[in-house]
Amino acid sequence: MQYEGLESSPNIFYTGATTNQQIVPAVSWLLQNKGKKFFLLGSDYVFPRTANKIIKEQLKAEGGTLIAEEYTPLGHTDYNTIISKIKKEKPDVVFNTLNGDSNVAFFKQLKDAGITSKDLTTLSVSVAEEEIRGIGASVLEGHYAAWNYFQTTDTPENKKFVEAYKAKYGKDRVTDDPIEAGYFGVYLWAEAVKKAGSFEVDKVKEAAKGIEWNAPGGKVKIDGENQHVYKTVRIGEVQADGQFKEVWNSGQPVKPDPFLKTYPWGAEVTKK
Structure with missing residues (x-):
């Protein structure tokens, strides 16, 4: 949130x-x-x-x-x-x-x-x-x-994300900002794990600095100083x-x- x-x-x-x-x-x-x-x-x-x-x-x-x-x-x-x-x-x-x-x-x-x-x-x-x-x-x-992020945000990643979300949860369901933030968080973590070559928390935390990913709402990046995300x-x-x-x-x-x-x-x- x-x-x-x-x-x-x-x-x-x-x-x-x-x-x-x-x-x-x-x-x-x-x-x-x-x-x-x-x-x-x-x-x-x-x-x-x-x-x-x-x-x-x-x-x-x-x-x-x-x-x-x-x-x-x-x-x-x-x-x-x-x-x-x-x-x-x-x-x-x-x-x-x-x-x-x-x-x-x-x-x-x-x-x-x-x-x-x-x-x-x-x-x-x-x-x-x-x-x-x-x-x-x-x-x-x-x-x-x-x-x-809005469901209407115009990126190729979001088009796929909205289609997949509705296919899984129902055509009348909507995406929103907290849903998108929860979604891309998993991918940022996965990228940090790959970079660290480990699941150990301290190694993943260190590797997470500067990690970028093309989220549905646009590019996001982990700030190494405060562990918030550029948005x-x-x-x-x-x-x-x-x-x-x-x-x-x-x-x-x-x-x-x-x-x-x-x-x-x-x-x-x-x-x-």
Whole structure:
């Protein structure tokens, strides 16, 4: 899975995005394309809390404004009060770090309140193709998400991957970012084992540095310093068929920076 960054364990290889491969570029894109006034909405646990701590420093540095910051318990399903606040505050963007069933409730209640993607830009970092199936494409159409992979990503590897996935699990099933990250992780490990000529953990770990593989979402590479993976960043708009139309990508795989050392404002996050 993608996660909130600020971590690097010698015992973990991170195939999901860290902060500078999802959240930070998404905020920059929103500021440049959708507006400066942000409403932060998240579930009350470590990922949204940490993500929003990072976003607040980024907004200060890049000219954005924090309108409100709201958290609800995991599994929360009544968003009418928060939606009333969104109507009152009139943000340009809702940056959504809700998780699980809360997304179903929030987006359905947003639509019931007469607010569509034409009225309000939302960008989510935990809503992928599988979640769209559960919530409904008609509810989410026009809203945005940031990931490193979409089922619609145009690579030869992805065409084969999607066909094989549907052949095995059913034509109505969808792939998504966490599925792709779990998939290519096995292949990166296999390449490291081949290079090491051994299954011994320490030998495989050493051999893994710099390993590259053409994943369905594009080329990935293991960073030898922090055991995260170089990944291309993508922003997509939900379509009526439940798939994403890619509206922006980083052009090349982004070096993972879990502690935000390459950002002038990153030190403000890590010292708190």
